[in-house]
Amino acid sequence: MSESVERSPVNIDDYVMIQRFLYAEVALLDRRAYQAWFALMTHDIRYRVTTVSARPAQDKTSRFAIIDEDAQTLKMRIDQISDPNLTHAENPPTLTQRLVSNVEAYYGERNGVFEAASSILLYASRPGSPETGLYAGERQDILIRDSSGVRIAERTVNLAQTILRDSTLSLLL
């Protein structure tokens, strides 16, 4: 999503539609309905999570991915954490609460395409431990609406972290 291009904000009906979609989508993740969540991705989904290394303020920041999946690799990730027999990291499952806010939405390059930005805060409580993980990030999505509903064609989550404090990330945002 390039800032230089004039983009027109969506009307209030579309804004509410997108907000509802994002809330419903994140609720699936918190309920660990991973396969239902995956069904909201397009077949050519690109799903990325990035972090950044600490550079002097005068340098331009360059982000790099810690997750960069297409449909096939995202499916493998989902299948692993959704099957109790195939995961140790998520069995017993992490208790999570994801907060989505700061939604901005624009019309995309063609009819039925939307660019949506949102903030996400993932609170993650590891079972049997008093410690909690927090992941905060800015999300940039490309959403597509057709006769079958809304799908995510592209998601980039830019985490506000240089070092993951709570071990490796087995969850989605």
Add this chain to the structure above:
Amino acid sequence: MTYHPRMKSDATRWVDVERGLVSREAFVSDEVYQLEIERIFNRSWIYLGHDTEIPNIGDYVVRNLGNAPVIVVRDAPDSTKVLLNSCRHRGAKLCRADAGNTKNFVCPFHGWAYEIDGALRTTGFDHHLRDDTDFSTMGLVPAPHVENFYGLIFASWDEDALPLRDYLGDIGWYLESFFNRTPGGMEVLAPPHRWRTKANWKIGSLNFIGDSQHSPTTHIGPSTLDAARSIRDGFRKHGQDSFHVVTDEGHGCTLTYLAPGMPEKNYDTHSDALKPLYQESLSEDQVSMLHHLRVCVGTVFPNMSFIESQVGAGEKALIIRLWQPVSGTEMEVLSWVFAEKEADQVYKDRVLRNGFHNFGAAGVFEQDDMALWESATAASNNPIAQQYPYSFQTALPYADTPDENHKWPGRAHRPADTEIAQFWFMQCWDALMRANDGKSDE
């Protein structure tokens, strides 16, 4: 430096060579960690980074040498300095970012200015100093030894350190096969993934020197989901060519090859364009070592590991790991993905993505490793558990039977799923931890 070890653990060995046991205290104690910093990390060669992270003069990255923060800086085209990242005036960090480029290091606290090789240029208040003030003794503290092995930058705080090539010894032959297999050498593809894990750093070193036994259970997820079933078959059916290799100083690696009947093409993912370059850069034996290798994992003592692994349908990815101790029960992990400089961008991108999909800050292998390493550390951190040592007993039947016909460097042991390499690492660790200082006049 005089040591006054008064720890109860010093009264007995941590490692019971006869019975194949290792004290749990070694894997949780903060006192052991402090002693490790002095006796192991401040005396060994420690991996700090790769040439291609700091290609231009003035480029630097900030790392740790032992538990001391250091700046790794390119101060001249073929020179790297490793400088304590702490001002000689009152200790402030010269670099507070992870990486950057600079013409000099100016301390933000009171303004002392250093050249990029660490020499003190001015305090800013030189006119208040006595005339006999010797600036040549006031530069940033340099690591006395910095050496480069095919792009890999190592340093040591020990004035009396062996030359790096002697320290690496026989493991160098294997490292060379991965990091110097084309004339251009390897290239870091992205900044390192970094994460904190509440597990003892040695679990990482042991895992990579040769913990083949954890793969089928820890990694039940990826091995079941891999459509080609190559991982599962690979775990269960190591080829007869597979072996552990251990070398002096506590290094080692585990090479697993195809079992008969396994689909070769799944494993032979190195780009065809690169293979002639391997022939050019490596010996015939080294090329043959790489040929049809399924996975190589290894550890350079104490805390650098490497893996080249092919899982699923993707390209083989070469990865370096640093297990940076934070305490007895916590480490920070750094993880870099490499490809050949000569490779095309499409291939590099695929290697990078495939590399961290499996092994990275959100890797599908990594997430299960970390969950179980943390559980092992947490459950061992109490006096009751510490009455019961960890078992490395599958090393014992193989200790005296190295493969006499092994034609490559190092001592090889077959089969490739015993704890022989891990136990060797712990024996070398134990010897250093118990060695008298030598400089002690106690």
